[in-house]
Amino acid sequence: MKNIDLVEGKVAFIDQNKLPHVLDYVVTDDYLVIADNIKRLSIRGAPAIGVSAALGIAVTIQRMEEESLANLQKRFGEICDFMAVVRPTAVNLSWAVNRIRKKMESSSPKSVEEFKRILLQEAKDISQESEDESRSMGLFGASLLPDNCRVLTNCNDGMLCAVSYGTAAAAWYVAKEQGKQIEVIACETRPLMQGARLTAWECMYNHIPVTVCTDSMAGYAMAQGMVDVVMLGADRIALNGDTANKIGTYMLALLARAHGLPFYVVAPTSTFDLTIETGREIKIEQRNPEEVTHCGGSRIAPEGVSVLNPAFDVTPGTLITSIVTEKGVIHSPFTNGKIKSHCLG
Numbered sequence: 001m002k003n004i005d006l007v008e009g010k011v012a013f014i015d016q017n018k019l020p021h022v023l024d025y026v027v028t029d030d031y032l033v034i035a036d037n038i039k040r041l042s043i044r045g046a047p048a049i050g051v052s053a054a055l056g057i058a059v060t061i062q063r064m065e066e067e068s069l070a071n072l073q074k075r076f077g078e079i080c081d082f083m084a085v086v087r088p089t090a091v092n093l094s095w096a097v098n099r100i101r102k103k104m105e106s107s108s109p110k111s112v113e114e115f116k117r118i119l120l121q122e123a124k125d126i127s128q129e130s131e132d133e134s135r136s137m138g139l140f141g142a143s144l145l146p147d148n149c150r151v152l153t154n155c156n157d158g159m160l161c162a163v164s165y166g167t168a169a170a171a172w173y174v175a176k177e178q179g180k181q182i183e184v185i186a187c188e189t190r191p192l193m194q195g196a197r198l199t200a201w202e203c204m205y206n207h208i209p210v211t212v213c214t215d216s217m218a219g220y221a222m223a224q225g226m227v228d229v230v231m232l233g234a235d236r237i238a239l240n241g242d243t244a245n246k247i248g249t250y251m252l253a254l255l256a257r258a259h260g261l262p263f264y265v266v267a268p269t270s271t272f273d274l275t276i277e278t279g280r281e282i283k284i285e286q287r288n289p290e291e292v293t294h295c296g297g298s299r300i301a302p303e304g305v306s307v308l309n310p311a312f313d314v315t316p317g318t319l320i321t322s323i324v325t326e327k328g329v330i331h332s333p334f335t336n337g338k339i340k341s342h343c344l345g
Helices: 031-039 046-062 069-084 091-107 112-142 168-177 194-205 215-223 249-258 338-344
Strands: 004-007 010-014 025-028 149-153 182-187 210-213 229-232 243-246 263-266 312-315 322-325 328-331
Touching (some): 004 046, 004 112, 010 046, 025 031, 031 046, 031 069, 046 069, 046 112, 069 091, 069 112, 091 112, 112 168, 112 263, 149 168, 168 182, 168 194, 168 263, 182 194, 182 215, 215 249, 229 249
Parallel strands (some): 149 229, 182 210, 229 263, 263 322
Antiparallel strands (some): 004 010, 243 312
16 A cells, blocks of 8 residues: 555545544645645655655646746746745655756756656656655664564654655564564654554554553653664754654653663655754744644633644754664764765765
């Protein structure tokens, strides 16, 4: 099963807001539909956001009937500008948009037909490379997981955050294929419950034993010896290893350090932002207060109360044991340009 695919010239993706109750695909050739679903978290996860944006731009351009190459290029630029800022934290979005921009600039197409052909192929390449990267990350990540391993994770880092396999979850999927016994503890991930809704569904779909706990129970699970490894994904990583990921990740890193547990981050090199030195430069998205004040459509907090609702937090690189990419494993400490040389090497 794929989370995102091209079907008869349109983008098909799983509507994650309907999970775990209904498995349903949205099919569209309109970048505005893609953007809206990214905003509403029907499409979520750094790799998935980048791939869907690239494919969404490409299929939108395919159906345009501009006779002038100049007009088509103008519309392409406008669409890219719009899509690049739909969500601010996950760097894969701007990375994918910038990549297709540069491809179209460097290829210098001479006709409308050539422009469309090159653009669509580049978007397809981004999707296929993401799929290949997930498999590669899985192989490197699985090497860090012993047999009979109990993995604690936050949010969703599996197929639903990418094209297939995912990031952190790719490691335990591959480990299972290798014959290792893997169990997952999924933090519910308030306020939108991606762990309880998505990771639990995905693990059960793939026949991996999974237990859901509230976010506040992670320390208890570690203290009781129920966790061997903490492994999760990332939305943006700075040059010093500081990592932005779903809110609650920083707390898990502190708990892992206190209990002497390895803390692994798994992400493709497209998630690294080589333009920023530290996590202090990462813009953190602030989301709708109703995500906190309401649950299942019902208000659970007093009317008019102040709300703090950052979608992400930043974990210092000093708390991360290793970062796994499609190229291999980067071990702490992340000093002396280690991350930059890994990404560019």
